[in-house]
Every structure is written in C-alpha cells, then in structure tokens.
C-alpha cells in the first residue's frame with residue numbers, strides 16, 4: 001500500500017492496514033537526520049533575535065513536576081512561578097502550562113485560574129502506561145473533571161513494538177474521546193522505540209488516531225528528548241498537514257535544561273516544520289528545570305550581567 005494512494009480513512013481498519021501504511025512511510029536516513037540536527041544545533045542567534053527567542057521559549061514551557069514526592073505546596077509554588085516567572089520583571093512572559101500528576105490537578109487549576117496558564121496532566125498510568133484501557137480512560141476523565149485543560153498520555157510501547165498497531169490506535173482514540181475538549185498530547189517515549197523509523201511510524205499513528213500534539217518522552221526514560229528525534233517528529237507534523245490539512249503540535253520533553261538547548265529546538269522548528277509552529281499553541285518544551293536558565297539568560301541580555309541562580313526561586 002502506498003502512502004500516496006491510501007485513503008487515510010481506511011488505514012485504521014486492521015493491524016494489517018495500519019502496518020502496510022506505517023511500513024510504507026519512507027525510511028528515515030539515520031545519518032542524515034543526525035547530521036541535519038547537529039548542523040542546525042550550531043546556528044547562532046544574536047542579541048535582539050536571541051532576546052525574542054528566549055521570551056518565545058519561556059512562553060512555550062510546560063513547567064513540570066512529576067515526582068512521587070510532589071506536594072500541594074510544591075505545586076502551588078510552581079504555579080506562582082509559572083504565572084510570574086520573574087517577580088522583579090513583569091515583562092517576563094508567563095509559561096504555557098503547568099504539568100502535574102492527576103491527583104494534583106485541582107490544586108494547580110485553582111492556583112492558575114484566570115491567568116491564561118493551562119493545566120496539563122499526565123493521565124493513562126504515566127509513565128509506563130501498564131494498565132487496562134478502562135483505567136486509562138477513567139484516569140483521563142477524572143483529570144479533566146478536576147480541571148485539566150490538556151492531557152499528556154503515554155502510548156502502549158509494548159503493543160507498538162510487537163506490531164499491535166490497532167491496539168495503540170484504539171487506545172489513543174478512546175483517550176481522546178475521554179479527554180473531550182481537553183487537548184491531547186501523545187507521548188511516544190522515543191527512548192524506548194529503538195529506531196528512527198519507529199519514531200516516524202509512531203508519530204503518524206498518533207496523529208491518525210487524533211493526537212493534538214505528539215510528545216517525545218516522559219522524562220523517566222533515557223534518552224529523553226533529542227534534536228534528531230524532534231526533527232523526525234517535526235517532519236511528520238509538516239507532512240501530516242500537507243496530506244490532511246490538520247496541524248498537530250510537537251513537544252520535546254525530558255532533559256532540556258539550558259536556554260542554549262531551548263534555542264536549538266526553536267531553530268529546528270523554524271527550519272523543519274516552519275514558522276507556523278513557532279507558537280505555544282503548536283510547540284512546547286516540557287521541562288522541570290529549564291525556566292531558571294531562560295530567566296538568567298534573559299536578565300543577562302537586558303542588564304549585561306548574570307544575577308546567579310539563587311536570584312530566582314527554585315524550578
């Protein structure tokens with residue numbers, strides 16, 4: 001079955017049709033992808049453009065805490081930081097969203113109410129996803145009922161890697177239905193997918209099933225986000241829009257800690273998917289400890305000196 005001739009409506013009728021479609025996608029040139037990501041990662045941005053890039057990156061952060069030891073107090077402090085990242089400088093943009101476990105959604109929703117900061121929650125038995133579909137759907141519905149604007153779900157990697165593509169598709173579609181109006185980010189956990197071809201296939205599978213965003217990683221598996229994997233996902237959303245007219249967002253997450261790295265991702269977005277994606281509606285950076293470096297670099301550009309990490313509250 002050729003990607004050019006297949007009707008997308010027919011693709012999800014069985015494992016066999018999904019397999020034919022996904023394995024009919026062009027293979028990823030691994031060396032080429034690594035090299036292109038490395039080259040784009042060396043592009044430098046100067047002064048004004050850098051200041052704009054830092055503010056854009058701040059506005060794209062999903063400020064995240066996903067620890068077993070998370071408390072309501074920690075979540076409230078994180079939410080305060082999400083709304084006013086730099087209390088000494090009201091011109092610092094707020095972040096896109098806070099991202100928490102489902103049991104802390106209500107706390108987060110109360111803390112950011114009326115500010116424009118969204119609440120994202122990792123439902124579906126994050127990070128492993130190893131539970132029944134009934135539990136995943138209930139986890140999602142409860143998170144939305146508690147106030148989540150966005151649901152970050154994990155795919156069933158075991159099913160994907162054993163070729164049970166229809167199961168993965170149907171789970172995503174069921175979680176999407178349970179999410180209702182909430183936006184659905186589908187985490188591929190690329191560090192467990194073994195090949196770049198699989199990253200491309202999982203990206204298409206998630207988009208076909210209704211993902212609003214595709215996300216690299218949970219942050220609990222190494223490697224997490226990388227530039228080459230994000231490049232492949234950006235190509236996928238670009239090609240998916242060309243084929244269907246529908247735009248899907250991209251979220252690298254896990255291990256992104258410096259402003260320098262964040263800017264590399266923005267260059268990659270611009271050069272791969274295009275500037276339509278340079279917007280928090282279409283591109284996010286999932287990170288627990290990136291924001292302080294963005295704020296430090298922002299202040300350095302404005303004042304010519306670093307304030308030092310102690311100046312900002314903890315990420």
Ligand SMILES: O=C[C@H](O)COP(=O)(O)O
Pocket residue numbers: 064066099217218219220224253254255256286287288289290
């Ligand atoms: O979704 C975001 C990740 O869980 C955060 O990972 P990180 O702690 O490496 O920034």
